[in-house]
Amino acid sequence: MKLLKLIILVLFAFSINAFSQVNIELLLNEGEQSNGIFNSLALSSDLDAGNSEDWTIITNFRTDWVQDDIYSFFVTYFKYKEVEGTPSTRKGHFHLRSIFNYKKTFMPEVFIQNNFDKGFNVGNRWLAGTGMRFAVLRIDPEEESSPVLNVDLGTGAMFEYEDYIEESRYTSRFMRSTSYINLYSKINEYVNFQFTSYFQFSLIRLKDRVSLTDLNLEFKIFKSLSFLTILHYRYDNEPPEGLKNYDLELENGIKFSF
Numbered sequence: 001m002k003l004l005k006l007i008i009l010v011l012f013a014f015s016i017n018a019f020s021q022v023n024i025e026l027l028l029n030e031g032e033q034s035n036g037i038f039n040s041l042a043l044s045s046d047l048d049a050g051n052s053e054d055w056t057i058i059t060n061f062r063t064d065w066v067q068d069d070i071y072s073f074f075v076t077y078f079k080y081k082e083v084e085g086t087p088s089t090r091k092g093h094f095h096l097r098s099i100f101n102y103k104k105t106f107m108p109e110v111f112i113q114n115n116f117d118k119g120f121n122v123g124n125r126w127l128a129g130t131g132m133r134f135a136v137l138r139i140d141p142e143e144e145s146s147p148v149l150n151v152d153l154g155t156g157a158m159f160e161y162e163d164y165i166e167e168s169r170y171t172s173r174f175m176r177s178t179s180y181i182n183l184y185s186k187i188n189e190y191v192n193f194q195f196t197s198y199f200q201f202s203l204i205r206l207k208d209r210v211s212l213t214d215l216n217l218e219f220k221i222f223k224s225l226s227f228l229t230i231l232h233y234r235y236d237n238e239p240p241e242g243l244k245n246y247d248l249e250l251e252n253g254i255k256f257s258f
Contacts, residue, residue: 035068036066037064037066039062039063039258040064040255040257040258042058042228042253042254042256043059043253044056044057044228045057045058045253054088055082056080056082057081058251059076059077060075060076060077060078061076068102070100070102071098071102072099073095073096074094074095076094077092077094079092087118091117091118092116093114093116094113094115095112095113096113097109097112098110099133103135104135106135108132109130109133110129111127111128111129111158112127112128113125114126114127123163124161124163125160125161126161127159127160128158129156129159131154131178132154133153133154135150136151136152137149137151138150147187148184149184150183150184151183153180153182155178155180156177157177157203158175159174159176160173160176174202174203174204176202177200177203179200180196180197181197182194182195182196183196191218191219192218192220193215193217193218194214194216195215195216197212197214198210198211208237209237209238210236211234212234212235213233214231215231216230223257224257225257226254226255226257227253227254228251228252229252230252231249232247232249233246233247233248234246
């Protein structure tokens with residue numbers, strides 16, 4: 001565990017400032033190069049029985065619309081966990097984003113998002129914002145099996161509305177900055193790798209900041225079927241009362257593309 005934390009901290013050292021409670025950059029589908037509409041459904045589940053009984057299911061559906069100069073996508077996510085018959089985790093989100101001047105050096109983008117997370121006492125969070133993405137590095141494939149490497153930096157601002165569900169229920173409304181680094185690599189025609197890191201803070205309360213880092217490995221089994229492994233790390237400088245300021249989560253699942 002100490003070694004894993006050290007690796008994550010080293011990765012943070014190479015990242016610049018980030019986003020909100022959902023790592024949206026991980027949702028960007030770098031693999032689609034041609035125009036058209038692309039859909040995918042990712043599923044994962046875990047069931048334990050015996051000395052402990054719990055059940056977890058995660059679903060993720062998305063639609064990508066690629067045009068000549070505009071890339072838009074809509075994605076939904078839901079995670080549910082039940083321990084001894086009692087729900088312990090219930091969180092989800094939807095996100096809609098459009099990127100203009102797609103595949104150019106400077107790419108304006110706009111987005112809107114809603115999410116909830118029972119574990120973090122978040123009943124409802126809305127955010128909307130805009131920013132600029134910078135294509136720092138592009139190594140395009142000469143053929144389908146050739147490696148791909150994309151590195152993007154981004155920065156922007158967003159308005160965030162949060163409604164908490166704890167006993168002292170309250171809402172917060174802030175303008176927040178958002179910056180990120182995204183590295184996507186198609187290692188070969190069967191394996192994709194993605195590293196993303198965000199840092200997000202309130203423009204009026206600098207102590208209110210969150211950082212997110214995700215590592216994503218995708219192994220293609222067939223043309224439309226892949227196996228996913230995702231490592232999430234989240235740090236909140238001011239978490240809700242009674243909660244730790246970090247979370248580490250490992251997900252495994254499968255993805256259908258159509």
